[in-house]
Amino acid sequence: MNNTVLSSEVQAFIRQHVHDDASRIALNKSPFEHVSSPELAQQIHGLQKVSRKVPDWIEQSKALYFPEKLNLEQCSSAGTAKFKASLLSPNSTVFDLTGGFGVDSYYFAQRAKKVTHCEITPELSQIVAHNLNALGVDNVQCHAGDGVAFLASSNNHYDYIYIDPSRRVKNQKVFRLEDCEPNILAYQELFFQHSDKLITKLAPLLDISGALNALPHVKDVYVMSIENDCKELLFVQEKSFQGIPNIHAVRLSAEEPKIFSFNYIQEKEAAPALSEPTNFLYDPDVAITKAGAFKSVATAFGIQKLHQHSHLYASKTLVAEFPGRIFQVRQVVPFSVFKKNIDITKANIVAKNFPLKVEDIRKKFKIKDGGDDYLYFTMLYDDRLMVVYGRRIVRACQPR
Incomplete structure (x- = not known):
């Protein structure tokens, strides 16, 4: 430095x-x-x-x-860090095992009584200590060293241990839990010796079901998105918890977070009705689809699925609270008819459960990207290929 x-x-x-x-x-x-x-x-x-x-x-x-680019690549955004801090009990103690650039520790410190920030790279630890001091944060203790080794040699007990394992190993991105550094699966017993609650940040591409099978005592899983872009997965473990994990699809914005919660038993048992596109078309936020609330979201909002695997929904009356984009349907035509009668030169194209990709559709029909029109290429419940033409409904306080 x-x-x-x-x-x-x-x-x-x-x-x-x-x-x-x-x-x-x-x-x-x-x-x-x-x-x-x-x-x-x-x-x-x-x-x-x-x-x-x-x-x-x-x-x-x-x-x-x-610090260097690599140290900034994995650091949290303010939006996700603030949400994580909101999960803490006031005046708690937090051990940030893999502190990195210190964004999470900064926001933890706004709510917690004391935060211990561990960072294995000495220079980065020095940078974090300087920045937190410059920002007026006085309840974060920075420790330059291996967080796992620190815990192993300590008798301290914390209200929370926060873990953000590195997903870049030997200059290669990794996605499996056992490939991250540290390998959190190998240290579960150690972590629970020092805290009853673990909060682990994981990559958006991680398979949630696989992680649930690998990690013990998972009570909650949070799938966080900002403007329909999945940012983080968060697994919260409680030492004594043995029940069914709650899954939360969290849409972050300048306003209050919007959360849709369910569990996989509810998802398995949900039986939404199937329907053709009617007056309104619904395309769920990526947090909903990544969380796997394909049927639960339909039954919760009283809307119908177009196909078991399309993950598009319809209703005759507007459901303005739906967690995702809403379109007023202008026209629905079979794909075979669309191929013969094309008079659209510019539109936003979405393909879901459809044999052609978006780029193939644009090339085939010479449709430029943009404008106010949306074309959804999809499959209906009876396997008919359809094109739904609609206009987006923008609601108050909804990010575009």
Whole structure:
């Protein structure tokens, strides 16, 4: 960590060039004797990244230090970190086993009494300690070292252990629990010796059912999305819990989080009616589909599925609270008819449970992307291929 980067002159340069191409800055001559061009580029890239992911930090105009790109890749966004902090009991103690850039620890500290941040890379731990101090956080203790080793040599007990295992090992992305670092499956007994509650952040691509089979005492699973983009999976384990896990599809926005909760027994037993497209078409948020609430969401909102595997829904009257996009249906035509009578040159295209991919449909029918019209290419309950033409209904306070 080069402390000269924190000087007022260097900080002014970094903010002045925040909209510049960091890679070009790295190739230019540095105007500072003790700060190299690659170091300036690293700080500018970091400021750009954190401005998007954690704008709260940038708005405070503090002299922050940003680590290498890799350390910023896996760090949480403000939205997901705030939600995780909301799951903590007030005035609790938290052990952040794999602290990284410290975004989660920062938001934990807003609610917890004390947070212990462990980071195996000494320089990154030093950076986190500086940034938290600059941001006025005084209830986070930073420890440079292996979090697992720290626990193994400690008698401390915490209200929560938070784990964000690295999903990049030897420069390769990994998705299986046993391939992450640390291998959390190997240390479950150790973790539960030091806390009754574990909170683990995992990759959006992880198979939820597989993780439930591998991890003991899972009480809750949170699938978090922002603007229909799945960001994180969160597994909450309680030492004494033996029941059926609750699954929560969480849509984060500037407003209050919107949560749809169910369990897999309810999903298995749900039997929604099947229907052709009627007046309104519903396309669920990615948090709903990743969570696996394919039938539960239909029965909960009193709407019908178009096909067992299409995961599109319909209703005659508007269900404005549906967790996803809603379209007013203008026209429904068989795909065979659509092929013969095409007069649409521009539209947003979605293909669900359909033999052609979106790019194939665009190429085949020469339809450009964009505009206000939506074309859903899908299969109905009797396996007929259909095209649904609709206009999106944008609700108040709903992210576009």
